[in-house]
Amino acid sequence: MSVSSSSSSSSSSTSNLLLLLLVSSLDWLSTRGSALAMDHMTSSAPVGPHFTECVSREQETFRCWWSPGGFHNLSSPGALRVFYLKKDSPTSEWKECPEYSHLKRECFFDVNHTSVWVPYCMQLRGQNNVTYLDEDYCFTVENIVRPDPPVSLNWTLLNISPSGLSYDVMVTWEPPPSADVGAGWMRIEYEIQYTERNTSNWEALEMQPHTQQTIYGLQIGKEYEVHIRCRMQAFVKFGEFSDSVFIQVTEIPSQDSNVPFKLALIFGVLGILILILLIGISQQPRLMMILLPPVPAPKIKGIDPELLKKGKLDELNFILSGGGMGGLSTYAPDFYQDEPWVEFIEVDAEDADAAEKEENQGSDTQRLLDLPQPVSHHMNIGCANAVSFPDDDSGRASCYDPDLHDQDTLMLMATLLPGQPEAGEDSFDVVESAPVIERSERPLMQTQTGGPQTWVNTDFYAQVSNVMPSGGVVLSPGQQLRLQESTSATEDEAQKKGKGSEDSEVKAQKELQFQLLVVDPEGSGYTTESNARQISTPPSTPMPGSGYQTIHPQPVETKPAATAENNQSPYILPDSPQSQFFAPVADYTVVQEVDSQHSLLLNPPPRQSPPPCLPHHPAKALPAMPVGYVTPDLLGNLSP
Amino acid sequence: MNPITLFNATIFSFITFLCCSLGLLSLLVSVVWVVLVYLLFCSRLLSVGAAPICTNAQAGCHALSLANLFDRVIQHSARMHGISNDLHSEFYFLPSKNQIGRVSRNCHTSNIFTPNGKENAQRMAREELTEVILKLLVAWRDPLWHFQQSIAHHHDFNNFSTNKALEMSDMVHELRKGVEKVAEKMQMMGIISNSVSSLASPEVLMPSDSAEWRLMKDYDLLYCFRRDSNKVQNYLKILKCRIVPEHGC
Numbered sequence: 001m002s003v004s005s006s007s008s009s010s011s012s013s014t015s016n017l018l019l020l021l022l023v024s025s026l027d028w029l030s031t032r033g034s035a036l037a038m039d040h041m042t043s044s045a046p047v048g049p050h051f052t053e054c055v056s057r058e059q060e061t062f063r064c065w066w067s068p069g070g071f072h073n074l075s076s077p078g079a080l081r082v083f084y085l086k087k088d089s090p091t092s093e094w095k096e097c098p099e100y101s102h103l104k105r106e107c108f109f110d111v112n113h114t115s116v117w118v119p120y121c122m123q124l125r126g127q128n129n130v131t132y133l134d135e136d137y138c139f140t141v142e143n144i145v146r147p148d149p150p151v152s153l154n155w156t157l158l159n160i161s162p163s164g165l166s167y168d169v170m171v172t173w174e175p176p177p178s179a180d181v182g183a184g185w186m187r188i189e190y191e192i193q194y195t196e197r198n199t200s201n202w203e204a205l206e207m208q209p210h211t212q213q214t215i216y217g218l219q220i221g222k223e224y225e226v227h228i229r230c231r232m233q234a235f236v237k238f239g240e241f242s243d244s245v246f247i248q249v250t251e252i253p254s255q256d257s258n259v260p261f262k263l264a265l266i267f268g269v270l271g272i273l274i275l276i277l278l279i280g281i282s283q284q285p286r287l288m289m290i291l292l293p294p295v296p297a298p299k300i301k302g303i304d305p306e307l308l309k310k311g312k313l314d315e316l317n318f319i320l321s322g323g324g325m326g327g328l329s330t331y332a333p334d335f336y337q338d339e340p341w342v343e344f345i346e347v348d349a350e351d352a353d354a355a356e357k358e359e360n361q362g363s364d365t366q367r368l369l370d371l372p373q374p375v376s377h378h379m380n381i382g383c384a385n386a387v388s389f390p391d392d393d394s395g396r397a398s399c400y401d402p403d404l405h406d407q408d409t410l411m412l413m414a415t416l417l418p419g420q421p422e423a424g425e426d427s428f429d430v431v432e433s434a435p436v437i438e439r440s441e442r443p444l445m446q447t448q449t450g451g452p453q454t455w456v457n458t459d460f461y462a463q464v465s466n467v468m469p470s471g472g473v474v475l476s477p478g479q480q481l482r483l484q485e486s487t488s489a490t491e492d493e494a495q496k497k498g499k500g501s502e503d504s505e506v507k508a509q510k511e512l513q514f515q516l517l518v519v520d521p522e523g524s525g526y527t528t529e530s531n532a533r534q535i536s537t538p539p540s541t542p543m544p545g546s547g548y549q550t551i552h553p554q555p556v557e558t559k560p561a562a563t564a565e566n567n568q569s570p571y572i573l574p575d576s577p578q579s580q581f582f583a584p585v586a587d588y589t590v591v592q593e594v595d596s597q598h599s600l601l602l603n604p605p606p607r608q609s610p611p612p613c614l615p616h617h618p619a620k621a622l623p624a625m626p627v628g629y630v631t632p633d634l635l636g637n638l639s640p
Numbered sequence: 641m642n643p644i645t646l647f648n649a650t651i652f653s654f655i656t657f658l659c660c661s662l663g664l665l666s667l668l669v670s671v672v673w674v675v676l677v678y679l680l681f682c683s684r685l686l687s688v689g690a691a692p693i694c695t696n697a698q699a700g701c702h703a704l705s706l707a708n709l710f711d712r713v714i715q716h717s718a719r720m721h722g723i724s725n726d727l728h729s730e731f732y733f734l735p736s737k738n739q740i741g742r743v744s745r746n747c748h749t750s751n752i753f754t755p756n757g758k759e760n761a762q763r764m765a766r767e768e769l770t771e772v773i774l775k776l777l778v779a780w781r782d783p784l785w786h787f788q789q790s791i792a793h794h795h796d797f798n799n800f801s802t803n804k805a806l807e808m809s810d811m812v813h814e815l816r817k818g819v820e821k822v823a824e825k826m827q828m829m830g831i832i833s834n835s836v837s838s839l840a841s842p843e844v845l846m847p848s849d850s851a852e853w854r855l856m857k858d859y860d861l862l863y864c865f866r867r868d869s870n871k872v873q874n875y876l877k878i879l880k881c882r883i884v885p886e887h888g889c
Contacts, residue, residue: 060758087746088756115756117867142870182889184877185758187718234722234870236729 049080049124049132056145057239058178059186059232061114064097064107064137066124074126077102084109085121085136094123116141147188147230148176149242150211155226157249158214166219167249172212173228176239187233197223197246209233215247223248706825707887710880713818717876720811721869723804728862730801747864748856749779754871761878767832770823773875776868777816784809786854787861808865815872831883 047069056062064082068074082097097107121136150173158168171192179186189209193202205213218224224247231238279291298308308316463476592601752775755761761769788805826832856864881889 090746111757111759117754117871118756140867142867180758182881182885183758183762184881184889185761185874187873187877233718234725 049074049126051122051124051137054120054122054137054139054144056114056141057148058180059116059142059145060111060180062109062141062144064109064122066105066107071132079127080132081125081127082107083123083125085123086115087119087121088115114141142232143235144237145186145232145235146237147186147232147239148178149240150174150176150190150228150230151242153226153228153242153245155215155245155247160220160249164220164251166217169215169218169247170212171215171226171228171245173242174211176230188230189233190228190230191238192226192228193241194224194226194247197225207231218247218249220249220251706822706829707880707884709818709822709825710876710884711887713815713822714873714876714880716811716815716818717869717873720808720815721866721873723808723811724862724866724869727801727804727808728866731859731862747860747867748783749776749864749868752776752779755875758878761875762882766826766879766883767835769875769879770819770826770832773819773872773879774816774823776872777812777819780812780865780868781809781816783854783856783861784812784865787858790858819876826883 049066049068049071052065052067054062054064066080066082068080074080082100083094084097085094086092097109098113099108099110100106101108117140119138119140121138123136124132126132152174153171154173155169155171158170160167173190175181175188179188181188187209189207190211190213191204191207192213192215193204194215195202205215215224215226225244226247227241227244229238229241279288300308464473465476466474468474594600752772754772754776755764755769764772784805788802788809791805792802823832827834
């Protein structure tokens with residue numbers, strides 16, 4: 001029994017506990033849910049009269065709207081009355097709405113009846129003072145403020161992206177006029193929302209208190225709808241949205257970046273065209289000189305440039321050799337008057353006057369032997385004379401052949417001076433290793449006559465009769481040279497001077513003129529130095545051995561005087577050839593080939609008609625030169 | 641002439657010439673040095689002077705600094721009101737509008753006469769308005785401190801709330817100092833008279849039933865403070881737009 005009683009008591013206690021728990025939970029739930037229930041009451045159950053909302057637009061007045069709810073008998077105007085309680089003092093009491101608007105079921109509280117920061121409680125009462133609400137509708141004015149929407153919404157295009165696909169827009173507006181922002185009574189922050197037109201995917205930008213905002217990344221071609229709303233700072237309730245504005249930017253061909261470029265291009269081309277036209281039209285010599293500097297061409301002072309053209313060597317030689325006008329003197333007409341920019345290289349060493357024909361030989365020889373003497377040079381000058389050749393290149397190939405031994409060359413040159421026809425002994429020594437030269441051409445000696453051309457006074461060509469072992473060369477009297485057509489051709493070939501002797505030799509095969517070579521006593525081989533130099537000169541220069549225009553006979557006479565001086569030279573020079581005949585022995589042959597020993601294989605010489613009379617050169621009675629190959633041992637037979 | 645004297649004269653003249661030249665040289669050097677030193681110091685002074693501290697005695701930078709002060713104070717009050725709003729809204733599960741009716745008693749600052757509308761506030765004298773602001777701020781110093789203490793010990797609230805409460809109580813303190821400075825400046829500038837008594841002794845402002853706030857519940861405290869911080873913000877803005885309206889009104 002006791003057990004059962006205890007158990008029953010325990011069970012009852014537990015059940016009591018459970019009941020208690022249940023009740024408390026229910027109570028708690030009820031308290032929690034009552035508020036929820038309040039909200040749901042309006043929607044779920046048949047609703048009684050209630051206030052829908054009270055709103056203040058500018059925090060100075062407010063309105064309250066009510067609705068009869070399900071009680072349609074109360075929907076007639078005046079059936080429901082609004083009472084409010086303003087809790088600004090402990091002795092406040094309920095008052096009726098100061099201003100009704102039954103049409104809208106609105107109660108309006110004007111400025112005099114509105115107090116901010118004061119709790120208001122609203123009540124709906126029927127005719128018989130029946131209150132229809134369990135709880136009053138209480139609020140403070142600052143909490144029910146919903147500002148009017150901003151006005152003057154407008155947008156401007158900020159920029160377009162470089163790709164031309166998107167753009168930015170600056171939206172501006174003004175605060176609602178009803179809100180007194182200027183006095184600081186309301187501090188408003190704004191929210192912009194935008195969407196593509198005809199869609200409702202509104203995108204809201206961040207709230208901010210300024211009256212402008214940038215919308216980034218709108219796409220070109222699409223139309224956007226933008227509207228704005230605002231609320232009090234640090235409060236919750238937003239105002240209404242403003243009217244929408246529509247933004248659309250269509251495709252704009254971006255010419256801005258291209259236009260200046262195109263303009264620059266056009267102007268540049270125009271400028272160049274104008275410049276070319278000006279240049280073409282003006283034809284000013286100075287301008288032409290600056291812009292199109294003249295290409296140097298052979299220009300010899302005193303000689304008509306027409307003669308310098310191809311195929312006119314005869315006249316040129318004639319002129320150069322002194323025929324007609326007394327040679328190239330200062331009296332020669334100035335053919336280059338209209339071209340002031342033409343510069344003739346003047347002789348810097350000696351005056352033209354001083355270089356008389358009589359003294360030419362001596363001066364030439366002097367110059368030759370005195371190495372440092374500057375040599376007159378002109379284009380016709382053989383470069384062999386020059387130790388210090390001029391640096392400026394007036395269009396002719398450089399004469400300097402570094403391969404040569406200058407000294408030897410000069411020595412040889414000296415020996416080859418024509419017009420030193422000394423009757424000196426002819427010592428024909430055999431040059432051992434030196435190849436025999438059948439024909440020799442005398443390098444063109446430059447003498448300085450009155451003009452730049454100094455060819456005139458000397459006997460240009462002399463035949464080397466013999467070569468002495470000491471390196472001296474025995475010359476035969478000068479010969480008349482015939483100008484040949486091939487001179488120009490050879491000249492061109494000779495332009496390539498520094499080549500090996502073989503080259504010129506080979507070339508010489510083609511021409512009769514070129515034959516010869518200065519013998520190098522050292523046996524270092526041929527040197528076509530003289531040849532080359534001569535060849536390089538314009539055809540006006542008398543080519544060695546070829547049919548050049550004859551040298552003026554006058555210089556021939558002067559030669560003996562010059563040669564007299566050279567008696568000291570180790571070289572035995574033949575008398576200057578008085579006659580312009582070929583030496584009976586010497587003649588020109590064509591070099592067939594050159595063998596390994598640098599000997600020349602010559603062609604048989606052509607027949608020469610007149611026998612040379614060499615009254616002045618008894619020593620020069622050279623034996624007939626053997627035809628063909630002359631070996632050194634045969635040289636002994638040559639000695640008279 | 642005596643040759644000796646002549647000699648002496650020449651020597652003397654030569655020496656004077658030397659001295660003069662040397663002296664000139666030294667003078668030049670010294671002048672240059674002085675100029676350099678002057679420039680150095682003057683630049684420093686100028687740099688300091690370029691941004692003059694607007695002390696009370698200085699004229700010419702008053703207007704700008706007062707507006708600056710006002711701006712700072714208004715920003716401060718706005719932030720304070722924001723925090724109070726956050727705390728109030730998150731403090732309770734349902735910040736229902738009907739909770740207002742539940743306020744059992746009025747806020748302890750209800751006895752402070754505050755203008756309840758725009759026109760009232762604008763009509764009020766500047767000194768009065770300033771005094772009202774200061775009274776409000778002073779009245780909330782202790783309650784907020786205690787509030788912050790109480791919720792710090794209650795483990796119901798997260799750290800975020802407790803931090804906000806602490807920040808709020810600090811802000812009231814700072815704001816009060818700021819407004820006092822503004823009042824001082826205005827008094828200095830003669831904008832308001834020296835009748836603002838709250839600056840002298842804050843205890844004068846305290847209502848007699850100063851312990852009334854201890855009886856308030858936390859929710860009521862937050863509600864009241866939220867309202868009062870809004871008042872303070874409004875009054876400050878009105879004051880600023882009345883006194884220095886040129887900057888952002």
